[in-house]
Amino acid sequence: MVDPHGGRLVERVCGERTRRVITEQAREFPCLPIDADLVKDVKNICFGVFSPLEGFQCQDDFDGVVGHCRLANDVPWSIPVVLDAGEGFARSVKPKDEILLVTAGKDPVVVAKLAVEDVYQYDKTEYVRNVFKTDDPKHPGVKASLEKEPWLLGGKLDLIAEVKTAFARYNLKPRETRYLFKKRGWKTVAAFQTRNPPHLGHEYVQKSALTVCDGLLINPVIGRKQPGDFTDEVILASYEALIDNYYVKDTCALTTFETEMHYAGPREAVHHAIARKNLGCSHFIVGRDHAGVGSYYGPFDAQEIFKQFPDLGITPINFRAFYKCKKCGSVVSDKICPHGPEFQVDFKGRVVRQMLAEGKIPCDEMRPEVAEAIMRYKDLFVL
Amino acid sequence: MADTFKDVRIPASLYARIEKRLPNTDFKTVADYISYLVRKILDTIEEDENKGKKDFTPDEEREIEDRLRNLGYID
Numbered sequence: 001m002v003d004p005h006g007g008r009l010v011e012r013v014c015g016e017r018t019r020r021v022i023t024e025q026a027r028e029f030p031c032l033p034i035d036a037d038l039v040k041d042v043k044n045i046c047f048g049v050f051s052p053l054e055g056f057q058c059q060d061d062f063d064g065v066v067g068h069c070r071l072a073n074d075v076p077w078s079i080p081v082v083l084d085a086g087e088g089f090a091r092s093v094k095p096k097d098e099i100l101l102v103t104a105g106k107d108p109v110v111v112a113k114l115a116v117e118d119v120y121q122y123d124k125t126e127y128v129r130n131v132f133k134t135d136d137p138k139h140p141g142v143k144a145s146l147e148k149e150p151w152l153l154g155g156k157l158d159l160i161a162e163v164k165t166a167f168a169r170y171n172l173k174p175r176e177t178r179y180l181f182k183k184r185g186w187k188t189v190a191a192f193q194t195r196n197p198p199h200l201g202h203e204y205v206q207k208s209a210l211t212v213c214d215g216l217l218i219n220p221v222i223g224r225k226q227p228g229d230f231t232d233e234v235i236l237a238s239y240e241a242l243i244d245n246y247y248v249k250d251t252c253a254l255t256t257f258e259t260e261m262h263y264a265g266p267r268e269a270v271h272h273a274i275a276r277k278n279l280g281c282s283h284f285i286v287g288r289d290h291a292g293v294g295s296y297y298g299p300f301d302a303q304e305i306f307k308q309f310p311d312l313g314i315t316p317i318n319f320r321a322f323y324k325c326k327k328c329g330s331v332v333s334d335k336i337c338p339h340g341p342e343f344q345v346d347f348k349g350r351v352v353r354q355m356l357a358e359g360k361i362p363c364d365e366m367r368p369e370v371a372e373a374i375m376r377y378k379d380l381f382v383l
Numbered sequence: 384m385a386d387t388f389k390d391v392r393i394p395a396s397l398y399a400r401i402e403k404r405l406p407n408t409d410f411k412t413v414a415d416y417i418s419y420l421v422r423k424i425l426d427t428i429e430e431d432e433n434k435g436k437k438d439f440t441p442d443e444e445r446e447i448e449d450r451l452r453n454l455g456y457i458d
């Protein structure tokens with residue numbers, strides 16, 4: 001099985017006694033409230049999804065990642081994983097202090113302890129231009145980055161409490177997915193990232209990957225979404241239906257990746273691949289405009305960027321275009337179909353969404369069992 | 384936030400050999416190409432070093448297996 005990124009799977013979870021002591025003494029520590037996205041980052045760090053990170057990035061790692069997609073020790077890393085703080089809080093802590101990260105809002109839960117190693121400021125414009133290739137505040141990732149506090153705290157984390165989401169049963173940790181793959185005898189595993197229910201094109205891509213890999217990990221991103229996106233419940237139910245009805249038993253697993261989408265296109269594709277490598281995947285499917293938004297990135301930039309990382313340790317499987325060909329009579333890709341555009345019928349996401357919202361099964365685009373699973377839900381889309 | 388660099392001396396003949404190949408690659412400089420090659424080789428060496436390491440202790444295996452069974456991932 002593929003090694004974890006950086007060679008070692010990180011696990012930083014407090015034992016029961018430490019957890020009890022810290023929770024009892026919580027008032028004696030400075031507490032920093034963090035939002036739901038940061039809570040997910042904490043979990044991903046502490047359970048090893050973001051190995052080799054052991055905490056939020058200090059300035060040397062941050063500079064390397066922003067500047068040239070590498071940690072200070074030369075390991076590839078493309079999206080900064082940072083903890084922001086307001087000036088008042090940042091100036092009140094110093095290296096070697098220990099602070100507690102707590103959930104924001106009423107009845108805060110102590111999520112983790114941070115051993116502060118670094119407190120630093122950063123240039124937001126340089127940050128967004130490097131990471132997002134734009135400083136346009138209309139870009140959702142740029143907007144979110146510009147809204148962050150001006151100071152960053154770096155240091156190692158220890159998880160105190162795992163804040164579970166509604167879909168905790170799908171959220172396997174890297175050691176669990178790795179064990180699952182081993183148990184099923186999968187030496188090579190292709191990861192498929194998604195934010196949508198599957199249509200026939202997605203199934204074609206996944207099954208193409210399955211012809212060269214022992215197993216397939218379908219790994220939807222669960223987290224904050226844009227209005228109009230399919231809800232997490234709908235995505236998971238639709239995949240359950242597809243797997244139950246159209247996949248050979250034990251060739252496929254469905255688990256979630258709980259994280260914030262940055263829409264950073266090529267850099268985020270590498271970030272997504274690293275997380276899947278830590279889950280135990282040897283291959284990562286990269287389609288058109290992976291993690292892109294609007295027209296900020298070229299359609300295949302997310303495939304091209306992988307050439308910069310000979311030491312990434314996970315192999316991209318690139319798909320340029322897939323569509324239905326009237327001449328072939330099936331779903332095909334541009335690599336295997338010789339027929340011209342007059343025979344090509346593209347998958348129309350907008351039509352599928354409209355039909356599902358009207359309670360109609362889009363037979364030409366989607367398996368009926370998948371459509372039925374979706375239509376069992378009253379609210380299909382994020383408001 | 385620019386990368387920092389160190390000088391390394393390599394035989395002139397090796398430099399010439401790499402330089403000759405440069406037009407057949409996407410790299411603009413010999414230094415970029417060498418960095419790429421060295422990273423690729425180091426990755427293979429480091430992967431080999433990790434081979435044979437045990438992933439799980441028997442206790443961990445039992446604990447994970449129970450959880451995966453409860454969640455319906457294994458029979």
